[in-house]
Amino acid sequence: MPESNESSAQEATPATSRRRFLLTGGALGLGAAGAAAAAAGIHAVAPTREPAAPGDRVPFYGEHQAGIATPEQDRLAFAAFDVTTTDRTALMALLGSWAAAASRMVNGQEIGSVETHPQAPPVDTGEAMGLGPARLTVTVGFGPTLFDDRFGIADRRPAALEPLPSLPADLLVPERSNGDLCVQACSDDPQVAFHVIRNFARIARGRAVMRWSQLGFGRTSSTSQAQATPRNLMGFKDGTNNIKREDLAAMDQHVWVGSETDQPWMVGGSYLVTRRIRMMIESWDADFLADQEAVIGRTKIVGAPLGAEAEFDTVDLAAMRDGQPVIPMDAHIRLAAPETNGGVRMLRRGYSFTDGTDPATGQLDAGLFFIAFQKNAHEQFVPVQRRLGQSDALNEYIKHVGSGLFAIPPGLSGPGDWYGKALFT
Numbered sequence: 001m002p003e004s005n006e007s008s009a010q011e012a013t014p015a016t017s018r019r020r021f022l023l024t025g026g027a028l029g030l031g032a033a034g035a036a037a038a039a040a041g042i043h044a045v046a047p048t049r050e051p052a053a054p055g056d057r058v059p060f061y062g063e064h065q066a067g068i069a070t071p072e073q074d075r076l077a078f079a080a081f082d083v084t085t086t087d088r089t090a091l092m093a094l095l096g097s098w099a100a101a102a103s104r105m106v107n108g109q110e111i112g113s114v115e116t117h118p119q120a121p122p123v124d125t126g127e128a129m130g131l132g133p134a135r136l137t138v139t140v141g142f143g144p145t146l147f148d149d150r151f152g153i154a155d156r157r158p159a160a161l162e163p164l165p166s167l168p169a170d171l172l173v174p175e176r177s178n179g180d181l182c183v184q185a186c187s188d189d190p191q192v193a194f195h196v197i198r199n200f201a202r203i204a205r206g207r208a209v210m211r212w213s214q215l216g217f218g219r220t221s222s223t224s225q226a227q228a229t230p231r232n233l234m235g236f237k238d239g240t241n242n243i244k245r246e247d248l249a250a251m252d253q254h255v256w257v258g259s260e261t262d263q264p265w266m267v268g269g270s271y272l273v274t275r276r277i278r279m280m281i282e283s284w285d286a287d288f289l290a291d292q293e294a295v296i297g298r299t300k301i302v303g304a305p306l307g308a309e310a311e312f313d314t315v316d317l318a319a320m321r322d323g324q325p326v327i328p329m330d331a332h333i334r335l336a337a338p339e340t341n342g343g344v345r346m347l348r349r350g351y352s353f354t355d356g357t358d359p360a361t362g363q364l365d366a367g368l369f370f371i372a373f374q375k376n377a378h379e380q381f382v383p384v385q386r387r388l389g390q391s392d393a394l395n396e397y398i399k400h401v402g403s404g405l406f407a408i409p410p411g412l413s414g415p416g417d418w419y420g421k422a423l424f425t
């Protein structure tokens, strides 16, 4: 039932229902897609691409949604949506249609015909044709506001999905924050990632609207031991001490929701925090190297902790030289370290962004779109950010302007499963 894309809020006439079918990608994943398409005069699309190279395709079905433990791809397209329908069935149908569409896109397939009737818009927008899967992952989540009184799921809201509190140094813009639903599309090809949020928005028409979105052009983390550590826009290696997917014990301890949850539908899921963090790049670029290194607590070129030699050397927070801590008391890595925060860790999966220049100042609007997955953001992200917001030397050079918290349900079991099925049924 949820794979149907028809909005029950609209009255169907033969003309409007066919048009709606086309606009919303009504054939998505349905067994009757071929017959329906033929009846609508839609012609099948001939494949235009080479078979995907091995390693180009990330499995879609599984215990967890892809895009969390997946080795971080290089490009991001992220969007948050507000649900506009109050019809629970229409919302369920939307989540089913998104699941069907995602299951095709991650295999490099269009979500429906591009070559439609000449007087009808293509079902798939077409810009990803021939690009292959490019390691696309699609990760869908639910914001706290989805659990208000509209859809009869208020008693299914996990305690961990309490909205984030206001935090020190927050300069959050509501138009860049929160949302009922989110989708994180990651790929090694920017057009493949963008294709997801564009087509999700089209599928959602009449049921949800995009609230905000963010493109990311370069990963700022490693999530696998097989990956080299990338650099963020401050020029520092970022992700050195991240949780890596190969560390299954750490993933279970810090990232995946387990039986401790008050909401069984979340077992196998995770909680996503996003923060759009603008960097004051012009100020940073005028700062001396030694000061930049003191702010982060690591060397710029090698990425070694101050006082050490190599990138992966142990961070020695107790080390002293001439009566002073080698890693300053306000250095970012000291304040973010698990040792400073009762052992708390999170899986960071952020991206660099730039959205041109700020017309008010002429300065670059660029920075880090921080993404972190964890078991409980109120016990992991919040205390760490509270400490950072109070004392981090980095605060002179950054501003948190956007924020989101989303429950990421577990992975889909196979065709016919959909995002949040266990939540709604």
Ligand SMILES: C=CC1=C(C)c2cc3[nH]c(cc4nc(cc5[nH]c(cc1n2)c(C)c5CCC(=O)O)C(CCC(=O)O)=C4C)c(C)c3C=C
Residues within 6 Å of the ligand: 232, 234, 236, 237, 238, 239, 240, 241, 242, 275, 277, 279, 296, 298, 315, 332, 333, 336, 337, 338, 345, 346, 367, 368, 370, 381, 384, 385, 388, 398
């Ligand atoms: C609340 C969590 C964090 C925010 C927000 C955050 C912003 C942020 N970080 C950098 C650059 C670096 N961060 C590094 C390490 C690091 N950062 C966090 C958390 C947040 N960062 C953690 C938990 C850690 C690991 C600490 C440790 O265990 O040692 C590093 C060092 C390299 C690394 O280990 O990843 C850099 C560099 C920026 C620029 C930024 C906001 C714009």
Ligand SMILES: [Fe+2]
Residues within 6 Å of the ligand: 332, 336
């Ligand atoms: Fe950090």
